[in-house]
Amino acid sequence: xxxxxxxxxxxxxxxxxxxxxxxxxxxxxxxxxxxxxxxxxxxxxxxxxxxxxxxxxxxxxxxxxxxxxxxxxxxxxxxxxxxxxxxxxxxxxxxxxxxxxxxxxxxxxxxxxxxxxxxxxxxxxxxxxxxxxxxxxxxxxxxxxxxxxxxxxxxxxxxxxxxxxxxxxxxxxxxxxxxxxxxxxxxxxxxxxxxxxxxxxxxxxxxxxxxxxxxxxxxxxxxxxxxxxxxxxxxxxxxxxxxxxxxxxxxxxxxxxxxxxxxxxxxxxxxxxxxxxxxxxxxxxxxxxxxxxxxxxxxxxxxxxxxxxxxxxxxxxxxxxxxxxxxxxxxxxxxxxxxxxxxxxxxxxxxxxxxxxxxxxxxxxxxxxxxxxxxxxxxxxxxxxxxxxxxxxxxxxxxxxxxxxxxxxxxxxxxxxxxxxxxxxxxxxxxxxxxxxxxxxxxxxxxxxxxxxxxxxxxxxxxxxxxxxxxxxxxxxxxxxxxxxxxxxxxxxxxxxxxxxxxxxxxxxxxxxxxxxxxxxxxxxxxxxxxxxxxxxxxxxxxxxxxxxxxxxxxxxxxxxxxxxxxxxxxxxxxxxxxxxxxxxxxxxxxxxxxxxxxxxxxxxxxxxxxxxxxxxxxxxxxxxxxxxxxxxxxxxxxxxxxxxxxxxxxxxxxxxxxxxxxxxxxxxxxxxxxxxxxxxxxxxxxxxxxxxxxxxxxxxxxxxxxxxxxx
Numbered sequence: 191x192x193x194x195x196x197x198x199x200x201x202x203x204x205x206x207x208x209x210x211x212x213x214x215x216x217x218x219x220x221x222x223x224x225x226x227x228x229x230x231x232x233x234x235x236x237x238x239x240x241x242x243x244x245x246x247x248x249x250x251x252x253x254x255x256x257x258x259x260x261x262x263x264x265x266x267x268x269x270x271x272x273x274x275x276x277x278x279x280x281x282x283x284x285x286x287x288x289x290x291x292x293x294x295x296x297x298x299x300x301x302x303x304x305x306x307x308x309x310x311x312x313x314x315x316x317x318x319x320x321x322x323x324x325x326x327x328x329x330x331x332x333x334x335x336x337x338x339x340x341x342x343x344x345x346x347x348x349x350x351x352x353x354x355x356x357x358x359x360x361x362x363x364x365x366x367x368x369x370x371x372x373x374x375x376x377x378x379x380x381x382x383x384x385x386x387x388x389x390x391x392x393x394x395x396x397x398x399x400x401x402x403x404x405x406x407x408x409x410x411x412x413x414x415x416x417x418x419x420x421x422x423x424x425x426x427x428x429x430x431x432x433x434x435x436x437x438x439x440x441x442x443x444x445x446x447x448x449x450x451x452x453x454x455x456x457x458x459x460x461x462x463x464x465x466x467x468x469x470x471x472x473x474x475x476x477x478x479x480x481x482x483x484x485x486x487x488x489x490x491x492x493x494x495x496x497x498x499x500x501x502x503x504x505x506x507x508x509x510x511x512x513x514x515x516x517x518x519x520x521x522x523x524x525x526x527x528x529x530x531x532x533x534x535x536x537x538x539x540x541x542x543x544x545x546x547x548x549x550x551x552x553x554x555x556x557x558x559x560x561x562x563x564x565x566x567x568x569x570x571x572x573x574x575x576x577x578x579x580x581x582x583x584x585x586x587x588x589x590x591x592x593x594x595x596x597x598x599x600x601x602x603x604x605x606x607x608x609x610x611x612x613x614x615x616x617x618x619x620x621x622x623x624x625x626x627x628x629x630x631x632x633x634x635x636x637x638x639x640x641x642x643x644x645x646x647x648x649x650x651x652x653x654x655x656x657x658x659x660x661x662x663x664x665x666x667x668x669x670x671x672x673x674x675x676x677x678x679x680x681x682x683x684x685x686x687x688x689x690x691x692x693x694x695x696x697x698x699x700x701x702x703x704x705x706x707x708x709x710x711x712x713x714x715x716x717x718x719x720x721x722x723x724x725x726x727x728x729x730x731x732x733x734x735x736x737x738x739x740x741x742x743x744x745x746x747x748x749x750x751x752x753x754x755x756x757x758x759x760x761x762x763x764x765x766x767x768x769x770x771x772x773x774x775x776x777x778x779x780x781x782x783x784x785x786x787x788x789x790x791x792x793x794x795x796x797x798x799x800x801x802x803x804x805x806x807x808x809x810x811x812x813x814x815x816x817x818x819x820x821x822x823x824x825x826x827x828x829x830x831x832x833x834x835x836x837x838x839x840x841x842x843x844x845x846x847x848x849x850x851x852x853x854x855x856x857x858x859x860x861x862x863x864x865x866x867x868x869x870x871x872x873x874x875x876x877x878x879x880x881x882x883x884x885x886x887x888x889x890x891x892x893x894x895x896x897x898x899x900x901x902x
Contacts, residue, residue, distance in 0.1 A: 241503060241531060243319050243417060244568050244634055245283035247622045249276065249614045250598035251309065251320070253288030255349050258298055260305035269305075269312050272615075277316035279619030280626055284313055285321045285420060287598065290348040291389070292324035292406075296363035298351075299406075303413040310415045319417040321505070322410065326403050326421055327491075328389040329368050331358060331381075341388040344825040346602035364405050368392075371399040373432035376453040384427035391428045394487040395437040400494060407498045418503035418532070421495055424488050425521035430459075430469045441487070446479045467515050472654030478741050482652060484520040489529070496529040504529065507572075509536035511556055512664040514651050523560060524648050524685070533561035533569045535593075537584065540576050540600055541828040542816035547587055548795070552664075552671040554591045556646060559683040568634065570594035576608060576822075579834040579892075581617035582862070583814075586893035589625075590810040592636045592799055604830075608822060624862045629895055631801050639680040639798035639851065641784060642701045644670055648686045649709035653741030657706055657733055661767055666705040666731070669766035676812070677772060678785045678796040678845075686739075692717040696724050701781065705731040705765055711739035715748050722757040729775070731765040784851040790843035794887065798852055805854050806897040809887065813837045834892060841887035849881050854898065859885060861894035871896050 251272070259265055276284060286306065289295050295302055310320045330345075330352035332338040342350060353361045361368045373382025373393045382391040392399040410416075426432065434450070442450050451458040458480075460471040471477050496504050510516055511523040527533075535557045537550060554571060561569035571593050573584020581597055588595035597618040601607065625631075649655075650663040674681045684702065688694045690713040695702075702721065710718075715735060722728060735748025752760070761780065763771040775781040785796055785807075793813040799806050815837050818829030857871035872884040887894055 241568055242501065243283075243503070244632075245319070245532065245570060245594045245596075246632060247281050247618070247625075248283040248285060248570060248594055248596040249279070249281045249618060250287040250596070251276075251284045252599065252601045252614075253286065253305075253349060254602070255351060257288075257305050258295075258301050258351075260301055260308065265305065266308060269309055273309070273312035273316060273318070275613070275615045275619075276313070276318060279615040280622030281318060281615065281618070283319045283321065283417075283594075284309075285596065286323045287601075288347065288349045290323075290325050290422070291328050291330050291352070292326060293363055293368065293402075294329055294352045296361075299409070303410065306414045306416070310417075314415075321418040321420055321503070322414065322416050323420040323422060325423040326406075327392040327394065327399070327423060328384070328387070328427070329353075329358075329361070329392075330388055331355075331383070331390040332388040333383065337385075337388050343605050344603075345387065346605075347600060349602075364402050366398050366402040371396050371402065373426075373428055373438075374434040375428070375431050376434045377431060379434070382428035382432035384429075387427060389427060391426065391432065393433050393435050393437060394426070394491045395433070395441055396435065397437065400491065403491075404494060404498055407495065411499060411502075416502070418505065419495075419499055420505040420507065420532075420534075421492070422507045424492055424506045424526060425519045426484060426488065427519055429466050429518045431466065438483075438487070442480065442483055445483060446476075448476055448479070450480060451476070467518055469518075470654070472741065475741065478653055481517045481520075481654075485517075485522040485525045485652070488520050488522070489525040492526050492529045503531040505532035505534055506530060507534060507536050508557065510553060511560070512553060512646065512651065512667060514654055514656075514662050514664070517652065517654065522652075523557065527560050527564055530564065531567060533557055533564070533567055534596065535569075535571045537571045537573045537587065539824065540574050540580060540603070540830055541824045541826070542818050542831050543828060544573075544580065544583065544831055545814035545816045545834060547583070547810070547814075548672055548675050548812050549668065550587075551591075551675050552668045554587070554593070555671065555681070556667075556683050558591060558593055559685065563685070563688070566634070568594060570596045572596040572598060574598050574600045574603075575614075575617060576600060576611055576830055577832055578612065578617050579817075580831045581614070582621060582892060583831075583834060585618060585621045586810060588633075589631070589895075590795075590797060590808045590893065592633045592638060592797075594633055604822065604824065608819075608830075621862055624865075628860055628866070628900060629897065630900065631806065631895075631897075635801045636799045636806075637801075638682060639784060639800065640682045640698070640700055641680045642674070642703055642781075643684045643698065644674075644681050644703045645684045645689060645705075645707055647689075647707050647709060649711070649739045649741075650707065653709050653737065655708040655737060655741065657708065659767075661706070663706045663708065666766050670703060670705060670772075673766065673770055673772045675795050675797075676792070677776070677783060678787065679772070679783050680798055686714070690714045690717055692720045695721050696726060699726055701727040701729055703729050704734060705729075705763075706767075707734050709737045709739055709741060710735040710748050714739075715752075719752070719755070722755070722760055725759065727759045727761065728757075729761050729763050729771065731763050731771070782848070784848045786846045788844040788846055788882070789840075790885075791838045791840045793838055794841075794843060796845070804898050805852050805857075806895055807857075807885075809885070809890075809894045809896070811836055811838060811890075811892050814892065836891040841890065843885040843887060845883050845885070846876065846880055847883055848879060849875075850879055856898060857883070857896045858899045859887065859890075859894055859896050860899075861887075861890045863890045863892065863894070868899055 575581040815835040817833035819832040859869040
């Protein structure tokens with residue numbers, strides 16, 4: 191996993207049969223490598239549908255190259271000290287960070303696994319769970335002096351111990367030479383290279399690589415008593431330049447009956463003089479097939495991983511799930527979701543732009559919905575920080591979004607670590623302990639108040655669909671979520687499968703937002719008509735149904751028969767990218783929000799959630815002001831976030847609330863910023879069905895809740 195700006199930065203800039211398992215038994219630290227394993231429990235209990243464990247307050251366990259000196263006393267003492275510190279900080283789950291490009295350390299797996307087993311041993315004394323986290327499908331191979339220095343400047347957090355170029359030609363694990371496992375570049379036949387990270391990439395369809403990874407997983411499982419695993423970078427960072435190997439060509443021929451065209455064929459590749467994110471002709475069904483195969487190749491690899499680890503929870507990293515640009519690197523969370531037990535969003539970075547959090551609400555809520563539809567699987571948001579306020583921001587956003595919090599510093603991410611950098615347990619410990627004592631809201635018990643349902647179409651993304659104005663459907667989704675946040679309206683997502691499921695679609699009657707759904711299947715269209723027939727309301731912004739689910743253009747858009755149907759509850763609106771249709775719907779009283787702000791600064795966002803039927807309002811400031819570090823910048827040249835201020839002056843907020851949807855006789859405003867203070871909320875009945883609530887957020891800059899006070 192890279193920091194938050196990694197995948198997004200790339201998208202924007204492009205620039206068991208476990209052979210050898212007996213080896214560890216001959217090593218002096220074998221007691222850690224051959225710990226007796228208890229029988230694995232299923233991650234999902236068939237009756238209760240509950241995970242084996244639930245991460246709530248999670249943090250990164252940072253490693254450095256010195257840890258390979260395990261079992262020296264300095265290292266084992268550090269493990270003990272940190273495990274105790276994590277326990278005191280209220281942390282319940284740890285994810286490893288470091289030794290990331292895992293096969294670069296193949297010569298040191300004995301020491302490394304011994305170290306991790308020792309970490310597990312100490313953490314388990316405090317009932318803290320440990321998840322390993324590594325990238326399986328790369329090796330670091332900088333090409334030339336400039337790339338070598340770039341790697342050491344920006345990727346130190348991986349722990350850099352890669353092979354010399356001469357030795358790299360012979361590097362191997364388990365009998366597999368790394369150079370034979372790499373993807374092949376279409377352009378020149380060289381090994382696939384991800385320039386943004388100075389990595390050579392293994393091919394997800396290469397049977398030798400899959401065997402090597404399978405055998406390594408078997409060994410890892412045997413030697414480290416970890417509780418779960420995150421296998422990172424389940425995508426294709428080399429992008430559309432790969433893969434031209436025999437295995438990919440044979441798979442494409444086998445599954446789609448065609449050959450991959452030679453590089454330069456404009457009918458398939460489009461204009462390759464552009465940035466790689468502009469390559470590809472989505473009008474060609476063959477190109478769309480190739481995009482689908484690349485995504486399926488990654489998903490099949492993940493399926494193999496799950497078959498090896500069995501009942502232990504599996505997670506992968508995903509910083510984005512919505513835009514078309516993700517097709518380029520075959521990052522498709524919806525395709526991978528059947529094999530995942532936990533879901534995470536790699537959220538905000540360490541620079542000043544992280545205060546602009548509203549733009550991330552769509553991704554957070556979308557990934558939360560994917561987890562919810564996967565049997566209410568645990569979901570978390572990973573937020574990076576260097577300083578305390580950044581840690582508080584990430585902690586607050588996790589609570590606002592209703593997911594687990596994963597807090598992480600970014601040790602060794604900058605060219606030089608700041609002298610005043612803190613350890614993550616020191617940053618998040620006070621927040622976790624405040625939460626436990628004052629507002630112990632388990633996100634798994636939370637249910638969002640949903641007032642509207644927003645459709646996001648995977649079909650549109652995978653088929654590269656754009657409307658005539660050049661915008662994609664995800665552009666409309668994000669515009670809607672920004673307006674919904676600013677109007678304090680609770681929403682959830684409807685994705686392709688639910689949109690085609692008549693029973694699921696008609697189960698709820700909240701308005702359904704269809705904005706720019708270009709690719710629509712016949713099954714989806716029939717379910718939509720059934721929903722309207724049963725009295726459901728749809729807000730429709732054209733275009734709609736111009737293509738089918740495979741991206742084939744329809745002779746007549748499905749909007750034509752739908753608009754001719756005469757459904758009175760079908761409301762035609764402008765796209766969210768043209769105007770603000772939500773404002774007009776509220777103004778014309780075609781929609782009545784549960785919560786309406788009467789006075790006070792409207793830049794406080796409010797989100798209603800019920801925990802075991804008890805109502806809570808979460809408040810998050812959308813007018814945060816970043817205070818930059820005076821000197822330190824990230825690798826993109828953007829100043830690091832040092833502190834956070836607020837531009838809001840009037841924090842005395844008054845809302846009218848529909849008591850049929852939200853009823854509470856007593857609420858108190860609480861926040862870590864107010865320490866132990868609890869402020870009573872004035873609740874007054876004003877007219878039939880409505881109350882007025884007065885919220886005083888003086889002294890709060892970032893986050894607060896209004897909730898029923900915890901019993902002492």
